[in-house]
Amino acid sequence: MPRQPEPCYQDLRTREGSRTSLDISNGWERVIVLANRAPFTHERTRDGRVGLKRSASGLVTALEPLVEACSGIWVAHGAGNADTACVDDRGGLEVPPANPQYRLRYVWLPDHEHRGYYYGFANEGLWPLCHAVHVQPVFRSTDFRMYQLANARFAAAVGEEAASTSPLILVQDYHFALAPRMLRSRIPSSTVVAFWHIPWPYPRVFKVCPWSEDVLDGLLGSDIVGFQTPEDCVNFLDTVESTLPAHVDRQQSMVTFRGHSTQVRAYPVGVEWANPFVRATPAAKACRARVCRDLQLPAGVRVGVGIDRLDYTKGINEKFLAIERLLEIHPALRGRFVFVQVAEPSRECLPAYRATRATLVATAERVNRRFGNDICRPIVLREAHHEPADVYRLYRAADLCYVGSLHDGMNLVAKEYVCARDDERGVLVLSRFAGAAQQLGAALEVNPYAIDESANVLARALCMSEAEQSSRMRLMRHAVETFDTYWWANQLLDDALAVNSEGHTLAHGDTSAERKSA
Ligand code: F6P
Helix, strand or coil: CCCCCCCCCCCCCCCCCCCCCCCCCCCCCCEEEECCCCCEEEEECCCCCEEEEECCCHHHHHHHHHHHHCCCEEEEECCCCCHHHHCCCCCEEEECCCCCCEEEEEECCCHHHHHHHHHHHHHHHHHHHHCCCCCCCCCCHHHHHHHHHHHHHHHHHHHHHHCCCCCEEEEECHHHCCHHHHHHHHCCCCEEEEECCCCCCCHHHHCCCCCHHHHHHHHCCCCEEEECCHHHHHHHHHHHHHHCCCEEECCCCEEEECCEEEEEEECCCCCCCCCHHHHHCCCHHHHHHHHHHHCCCCCCCEEEEEEEECCHHHCHHHHHHHHHHHHHHCHHHCCCEEEEEEEECCCCCCHHHHHHHHHHHHHHHHHHHHHCCCCCCCEEEECCCCCHHHHHHHHHHCCEEEECCCCECCCHHHHHHHHHCCCCCCEEEEECCEHHHHCCCCCEEECCCCHHHHHHHHHHHHCCCHHHHHHHHHHHHHHHHHCCHHHHHHHHHHHHHHHHHHCCCCCCCCCHHHHHHC
16 A cells, blocks of 8 residues: 655755656667665655655666666665655655656665664775775675575566566666676566676785685676777786676677677766756856855855765865865965765774764864865855755855875766856866776866875966966867767667667677767
8 A cells, every 4th residue: 555644855856847858769668777885875864754865876876867768767775763664555656746757666675684784894895995995895704694695586576576577777886796697687678787886996806705606607797898998908807807707899899798799888977967957056156155055165165075975985075185285275265165064974883984974074173274274264064955956056166176086996076066057167176097087187186195296286276377277178178068868878779779679789889878978
């Protein structure tokens, strides 16, 4: 029986009419996304009311327009404290509730299974393993067992949602490395595409994982495995070749293993251009006034912004060190430059995240003690979830956005900032270790580990002429608009269709993804 306690929904993305450029007339009976993170969770507040919370995730930013356009199904973990109270008898609901576009199906896991699968194998094992950030991965047999169980549980939910169709299943990220093989045997008529949002490391690094063969075997159940960059593809092919008795065809970028062929391709993920949040955000001047008022910043102050999950891969502490250095070498900026860092709490029960938080909080306090006064502190650290309206206001208000990832698959904050700046103002300072740097050559590039260099780049950003800001922003806006999320989705869907229709392999260099992003 459907349980609908009449929650007080806030419609987060009301849309009118058809607004996509996604060509979905290619005949997929059903499109199902499998991703751990749900775009929405239901949270019950103290007064007993239920509200929708939008997840802060690059993956959600990229995938949601696609699922909406396909009227598809999103299968995800039910992490909200009121999710169970808002679903039908199959654990799902149509979302957004005020203007339904697609079906969201939750899967719930017992606590110990969630701990082992999500916090354990996925986030203490694969996450640090794949990011070159010098945090030692932790691999426990019990975690891997939970990861297997959770992957099977999610695959079963996808099977239920597929009913008797021949669906296209888009498996997302490192939480579900085993699911493609499971789906292939559960739904033989399906086409399975796995997209790995984070980097893929060198073979020697990947083999640290005691279950590297299982992970590869699981992924090679897919028809296509997609990565963010060509370098990730090469690392993956090298890893397969040196780990499994598989045939690796470099010319075709294809692996044949256990009688099945898998294409390996780069599809750099994008954002929705001119998305509803951009349209709903006031002009830069109004945003600036509101931010200065809310944060009690002195008039005329220069504003920098950073938007990240609180994660050691994001280089937040290194950003603070660069700001400290900036203020040491440019005393004139003291009291005249404020950096607003949004750090959304993330994976707080893991020791590495708690240590990262302690370090960056201590650094912020030190910098503020050294260079702040009663009127102006150089670092404003906001450790809280921020809704898109708040994030886009900050983007529009800021003189610069600093993306300092120590290693990142893509980093969509960089692209969102560019989307938000339709006034062609503002400077993007971008780590060369984020996948986005390969597409946004007009950003000011930094090595976030090099603190002096980063301080100098920040200084350069702050004195960049309006003409230079504008010409750089125009180039970046062209790239972000061209390679938006629909472009990404169209490449994936087209390639999936090509693989599916004659069972044929894509000719080398055939994918528009590779051609256009070159
Ligand atoms: O970077 C890949 C990614 O899946 C992002 O989309 C997301 O922000 C993050 O990793 C996962 O975060 P979480 O564990 O909070 O879903």
